[in-house]
Amino acid sequence: MFARGTVRTVPIQPGLNQIVSLAFRGGLDVDPVSEITVTSGCTEAIAASMIGLINPGDEVILFEPYYDSYRATLAMAGAEAKFVTLRPPHFAMDPDELRAAFTSKTRAILVNTPHNPTGKVFTREELEQIASLCREFDVIAISDEVYEHLVFEGEHINIATLDGMYERTVTLSSLGKTYSLTGWKIGWSIAPPELTAGVRSAHQFLTYAISTPLQHGAVAALHADQSYYEEFIAKYRNWRDLIVDGLTRIGFEVYKPAGTYFVLADHTAFGFANDVEFCRHLVAEVGVAAIPPSAFYHDPADGKNLVRFAFCKDEATLREALSRMSTGLKSR
Numbered sequence: 001m002f003a004r005g006t007v008r009t010v011p012i013q014p015g016l017n018q019i020v021s022l023a024f025r026g027g028l029d030v031d032p033v034s035e036i037t038v039t040s041g042c043t044e045a046i047a048a049s050m051i052g053l054i055n056p057g058d059e060v061i062l063f064e065p066y067y068d069s070y071r072a073t074l075a076m077a078g079a080e081a082k083f084v085t086l087r088p089p090h091f092a093m094d095p096d097e098l099r100a101a102f103t104s105k106t107r108a109i110l111v112n113t114p115h116n117p118t119g120k121v122f123t124r125e126e127l128e129q130i131a132s133l134c135r136e137f138d139v140i141a142i143s144d145e146v147y148e149h150l151v152f153e154g155e156h157i158n159i160a161t162l163d164g165m166y167e168r169t170v171t172l173s174s175l176g177k178t179y180s181l182t183g184w185k186i187g188w189s190i191a192p193p194e195l196t197a198g199v200r201s202a203h204q205f206l207t208y209a210i211s212t213p214l215q216h217g218a219v220a221a222l223h224a225d226q227s228y229y230e231e232f233i234a235k236y237r238n239w240r241d242l243i244v245d246g247l248t249r250i251g252f253e254v255y256k257p258a259g260t261y262f263v264l265a266d267h268t269a270f271g272f273a274n275d276v277e278f279c280r281h282l283v284a285e286v287g288v289a290a291i292p293p294s295a296f297y298h299d300p301a302d303g304k305n306l307v308r309f310a311f312c313k314d315e316a317t318l319r320e321a322l323s324r325m326s327t328g329l330k331s332r
């Protein structure tokens with residue numbers, strides 16, 4: 001158990017304490033000096049957590065489809081990935097599969113809620129099951145919450161707030177998605193001092209420090225009032241509904257996302273051999289870019305019928321994309 005500090009009001013490093021005390025929605029007091037690390041986007045926070053906390057030979061559990069950076073940074077740490085597959089249409093977590101993934105070598109589990117690319121928002125019950133196994137096997141949770149404000153149905157729950165979890169959780173997030181500032185690369189990790197020391201031992205040699213002027217800008221963003229978040233989610237909800245309805249009308253089987261700005265769909269109706277072929281055709285012949293999800297599975301065959309669209313675009317762009325696909329894609 002680690003003692004929890006309190007949020008300080010005196011800036012230790014410009015912007016840093018404000019950024020994170022404002023950003024952490026878990027309702028827990030955190031000490032900005034020993035528990036917060038500002039990183040170059042969540043991307044660096046992921047890398048620093050993997051490299052700083054995982055030892056060569058350790059096992060780390062990933063839910064697949066997974067954000068590709070997890071597997072790459074695990075490889076940098078010399079660790080082995082174990083997979084728990086979330087399957088369409090609901091991408092529910094199978095508790096037996098989850099338990100089977102935990103072994104005496106498991107050092108961490110990567111939880112990403114809301115989840116890229118499925119749009120799944122993990123339920124409290126699922127997070128409780130993960131937490132219970134983390135406690136039983138003495139495992140760290142690395143919780144990537146970059147889409148924490150993009151929840152259309154359900155509730156965002158920070159796993160660190162569950163019983164006995166703060167002391168074994170590294171919470172990661174960033175400015176990128178919530179404030180549409182992906183290019184700023186400001187992110188952070190929040191973790192008890194012992195885990196923060198690990199994250200910082202890697203951060204020290206990855207980027208060392210993050211641009212101070214941008215941290216001041218980040219503080220301004222994090223002071224946004226409630227109406228900002230209400231407008232933000234309302235706008236994305238409209239875009240989500242527009243794209244889900246449009247894709248369904250075109251002939252895709254669409255897996256409506258409860259969170260994030262991604263939607264997964266099944267492209268089988270259009271007769272392509274796999275997702276890479278389908279996405280290549282979409283870019284070259286239809287003029288719409290999408291991602292082939294086989295890149296998010298350890299066995300690419302599991303993603304071959306899927307396509308991932310992003311709807312973080314204005315309405316006119318989304319309508320144009322739908323119109324192009326409606327005329328350019330023919331069911332076979």
Ligand SMILES: Cc1ncc(COP(=O)(O)O)c(C=O)c1O
Nearest residue numbers: 041042043067116146174176187
């Ligand atoms: C799940 C997830 N984590 C982390 C990131 C990277 O975040 P950042 O832009 O803050 O580096 C992304 C970006 O797509 C993401 O989807």
